[in-house]
Amino acid sequence: MQTISRIVIVGFGSIAQALLPLINERFQVDVVIFDKDLDVSKQAIAQEYSATLIKKLITPHNFEEVIGPFLNDQVFLLNLAVSVSTQSLIMLAQRHDALYLDTCIEPWEYTAEVESGLTSNFALREGLKRFTKQQRPDGATAVVAHGANPGFISVLLKKALTQMAAVNDVAYKTGDREDWAELAERLGIRVIQISERDTQVCGDQRPEQHFMCTWSVDGLITECLQPAELGWGSHEVRLPEAAIRNDYAIAMSEQGREVRVRSWSPNYLDFSGYLLTHNESLSIAEYLTVGDGDNPRYRPTVYYAYHPCDQAVASMSLLDNGNEQRVLTKEVLKDGIVSGIDELGVFLISDKYPSVWMGSNLSIGKARKMAKYNSATSLQVVSSIVAGMAWAQANPRAGILESEYLDWEFIYGIVEKYWQPIVFQQTEWRPDAATDALLFGNFLV
Numbered sequence: 001m002q003t004i005s006r007i008v009i010v011g012f013g014s015i016a017q018a019l020l021p022l023i024n025e026r027f028q029v030d031v032v033i034f035d036k037d038l039d040v041s042k043q044a045i046a047q048e049y050s051a052t053l054i055k056k057l058i059t060p061h062n063f064e065e066v067i068g069p070f071l072n073d074q075v076f077l078l079n080l081a082v083s084v085s086t087q088s089l090i091m092l093a094q095r096h097d098a099l100y101l102d103t104c105i106e107p108w109e110y111t112a113e114v115e116s117g118l119t120s121n122f123a124l125r126e127g128l129k130r131f132t133k134q135q136r137p138d139g140a141t142a143v144v145a146h147g148a149n150p151g152f153i154s155v156l157l158k159k160a161l162t163q164m165a166a167v168n169d170v171a172y173k174t175g176d177r178e179d180w181a182e183l184a185e186r187l188g189i190r191v192i193q194i195s196e197r198d199t200q201v202c203g204d205q206r207p208e209q210h211f212m213c214t215w216s217v218d219g220l221i222t223e224c225l226q227p228a229e230l231g232w233g234s235h236e237v238r239l240p241e242a243a244i245r246n247d248y249a250i251a252m253s254e255q256g257r258e259v260r261v262r263s264w265s266p267n268y269l270d271f272s273g274y275l276l277t278h279n280e281s282l283s284i285a286e287y288l289t290v291g292d293g294d295n296p297r298y299r300p301t302v303y304y305a306y307h308p309c310d311q312a313v314a315s316m317s318l319l320d321n322g323n324e325q326r327v328l329t330k331e332v333l334k335d336g337i338v339s340g341i342d343e344l345g346v347f348l349i350s351d352k353y354p355s356v357w358m359g360s361n362l363s364i365g366k367a368r369k370m371a372k373y374n375s376a377t378s379l380q381v382v383s384s385i386v387a388g389m390a391w392a393q394a395n396p397r398a399g400i401l402e403s404e405y406l407d408w409e410f411i412y413g414i415v416e417k418y419w420q421p422i423v424f425q426q427t428e429w430r431p432d433a434a435t436d437a438l439l440f441g442n443f444l445v
Contacts, residue, residue, distance in 0.1 A: 011081030188352025231285020
């Protein structure tokens with residue numbers, strides 16, 4: 001167990017603010033925060049938890065000299081900012097033997113490298129994989145892309161697989177990656193959706209050209225403008241028109257905001273979600289591959305089906321010209337939320353057994369009772385961050401890892417109370433009542 005004497009946070013948006021109560025509860029150490037913009041609210045929250053808040057934009061030119069002096073082998077570095085490079089901060093952390101965690105893989109800048117949108121998550125992930133191969137496997141632990149999703153959803157996947165196997169009397173072992181992939185194959189899982197329907201609502205009316213959502217506005221806008229990406233299953237027979245195949249995944253010609261898919265959740269039932277690119281769609285698909293990666297015997301189709309809160313959906317219309325030029329003001333909904341839940345889970349759709357949805361029905365009321373400065377959305381994220389930090393502290397020389405390679409039972413044991421109620425429900429749902437086909441085209445709206 002590595003001693004932690006300081007936590008350094010880059011970025012003090014809604015997620016970092018929501019994280020402070022949980023950090024204070026578990027670690028009780030000095031906290032230093034860098035953020036490009038400070039306001040009265042941020043300063044008050046930092047002061048409440050005795051955190052040092054420093055106004056500084058972290059760039060490729062200053063990150064070493066600004067952050068480096070705060071790092072040593074008893075420090076945990078958290079990257080919670082948009083457009084602050086994952087690779088650069090991991091390199092800096094490992095140089096000082098500091099632990100590291102982020103919630104998604106970030107570049108220094110998202111560029112319009114393809115006609116369909118900004119830098120793809122596939123490109124970012126493959127770049128990080130190449131970077132990882134050049135690092136020591138026993139370097140200081142760096143947990144990559146570990147929030148709610150990506151992150152805890154990969155832990156929840158393993159919990160759901162074991163419970164699905166148990167109710168269907170399917171024998172299994174759960175040791176290495178191959179065991180999990182073969183279990184998914186035996187269960188006949190063709191499609192894995194990260195299924196999310198956010199029904200939280202703010203009492204205030206949304207002004208024109210004002211973008212509202214329940215987590216990071218900049219993060220959501222980026223995902224809307226990136227190409228729609230998904231892990232590509234071995235059972236699929238036809239690529240979407242103009243889509244590009246990249247090993248275990250495909251990139252569609254449309255931006256994520258332009259692609260909608262059918263999904264289902266126990267509380268909301270049928271809904272259509274946006275197919276936004278996410279790291280877990282790629283990492284889970286690769287993790288559950290059986291056989292040769294280029295021509296696998298088995299791989300599920302994996303993607304994120306997200307219907308944000310209704311005020312966020314209305315805000316997304318500001319992106320209809322393919323960029324964010326029409327967005328004049330931004331707001332993360334938190335204190336103004338008056339009701340609703342964030343229903344977030346993993347949906348395992350099988351052609352052999354009843355399908356399974358497993359996830360959280362966390363309400364805004366319960367989230368506020370458990371931790372100040374939180375919505376249902378933020379608490380699902382920050383509880384996973386704290387669990388990932390605890391695992392890294394207990395395993396300080398594990399190198400660079402994604403969520404699939406953490407001890408899922410360790411992580412689940414910490415996060416479970418924050419995600420409750422956690423629902424496990426079987427269903428015979430199909431995207432098209434006229435056919436049992438589980439091909440990607442049947443899910444498109």
